Amino acid sequence: MTAPSEPPPASSTKGKPGIIEQAKDWIDYRMPIFTFMEHELNEYPTPKNLNYWWNFGSLAGIVLVIMIVTGIVLAMNYTPHVDHAFDSVERIMRDVNYGWLIRYVHMNGASMFFLVVYIHIFRGLYFGSYKPPRELLWWLGIVILLLMMMTSFMGYVLPWGQMSFWGATVITNLFSAIPLIGDAIVTWLWGGFSVGNPTLQRFFSLHYLLPFVIIGVVFLHLWALHTHGSNNPLGIDRKSAKDSIPFHPYYTIKDLYGLGVFLIFYMGIVFFAPNALGEAENYVPANPLLTPLEIVPEWYLLPYYAILRSVPDIAIPFTGIVLMEAKLAGVIAMFGSILILFALPWLDWSPVRSARFRPITKQLFWIFVVVCVVLGWVGANKPEGWPLIIGRIGTAYYFAYFLVLMPLLAKFEKTRPLPESISEPVLRDRGESGE
Amino acid sequence: MSQTAEGTAPQGPAGDDSQTRRDFLTLATVTVGAAGAGLAVWPLIDTWNPAADTLALSSVELDIKAIEPGQRITVKWRGKPVFVDRRTPERIKQARADDGAKMPDPQADKDRVKKAEWLVLVGICTHLGCVPLGQKTGQPRGDYGGWFCPCHGSHYDVSGRIRKGPAPNNLEVPEYSFLNETTLRIG
């Protein structure tokens, strides 16, 4: 943000400026917020070849706003107490005017948020958006993902149904796997000897807080983004002004179009299948003495749940000596599956960003996508028989992809030649010469 | 602070001594400040630990007169289920016979009970905290006739010991005592 060096001109070339114009100038001179917005949103030079995979960042931002607006309205009618939480949500559904709509938008909004963000992340993986100079941008994105997981996990506890209660029990118990201090941590998280009222109240407080923390990190994410600008499908840096176009109107209109398509999909679910993504069991009030036959997390957490449950005891073969119990190993693998993303810029140090020019990377990437989906399926099934075997293979591929395949590819893969500039392939296809 | 000639007078750009002294003051201030901030944070963190009223609710008494041999009942203690199992002689025999079997968390049956007939357990799977099945007739009791946790398939035997599945430990035995022949106090 640079302050204008002299007071704003009292009149412009077009004659006397209107009162709004004057007010804008007055404010801008004191705090150049309009200059800033003009710079970052209007003229902001953007690669001219962005495709629709670049829509998902702005979609994520919009979903975040929808979540906060609907969440605040829900909170006005919600009671965070074990004796009233379930009933207050039912009251929202039945009695509060349009309460059902607000809740369905919020409930399915969490799913949409993850859907959009996962696509956004896979986009980054495919086009190498985590590579220099965007490592920090990538890191901030992972921080947002972790915060989203915490937020939605705590949100899911609030309606205090059977899945709320037992999901909270299973997830908080993960911390008991930590040697020595595990049990003390779990008691601390609960504020008692089981998931109960203290747990519900602190989760509500944090569920309200964390989305605003997410906004803060999103701001940093955008700051890092605007420092070097967007990556693009070719993964090469912009060479000249010809490679860029201003964000407005080109990408504002493209983002808006994407938003329209997305809202049709999102509202289609809200109006026609609002409970399709949820668990019927969560419409049964929480009962601490009765575990449902199957505890499954929301779909967007299933792959991690699959990894958690796929890991066996880590033992020295044929000796029966157990080095690490399955419980701890599973927890480490589950958290590791996300934390490993932080190391990505160094695991894949190939200078070629876009998988378009990396024939083998491209194939292994799509296998990785399939593996993630399959792990989701595994997570929804009991860990025995085929799902267990497939889960183990999937988990092995998940980690091998990052820890083994990426470094090997970075070293040995023969990449295809990169174009001279973003404009060059377009002009060449049209039979025009460069410049 | 002791008075040294170099230290107090503003003698041009930081002589070596004043540099050291300033470093020391900065370091001391930061240390004390950090320690103070740390201490101030503790009360905030500690609010998450169980409150006094939560701790106060920590024992229940139970009349066990009406429990038949072979019957299992569940009581709520500290928000969790406690299993009280009046074992038949065959079950006790089975539990003791298994003492030498290979298991993840070996423990003799007699170390898990106060009276062989009464097995008292916290009904929380030591894997990730589900309530194992087996309290009601007709529910699955697993491969060892004790309890079965449906969440990730842990099998407990008639002494509540883990025999198969992902749970690392035996079902916990809570603190309890027999106040008299017919009253059991848990906690």
Ligand code: HEM
């Ligand atoms: C990052 C943004 C957010 C996410 C991902 C999120 C996620 C969720 C989820 C998954 C649920 C459970 C829905 C259900 O199954 O019933 C929920 C419930 C709830 N959320 Fe949020 N939320 C977000 C922001 C907020 C905000 C800012 C508030 C404001 C206070 C809020 C207030 C509530 C309330 C009161 C409930 C309980 C009512 C209900 O269950 O529908 N949420 N949230």
Ligand code: FES
């Ligand atoms: S919680 Fe019982 S087996 Fe996992």
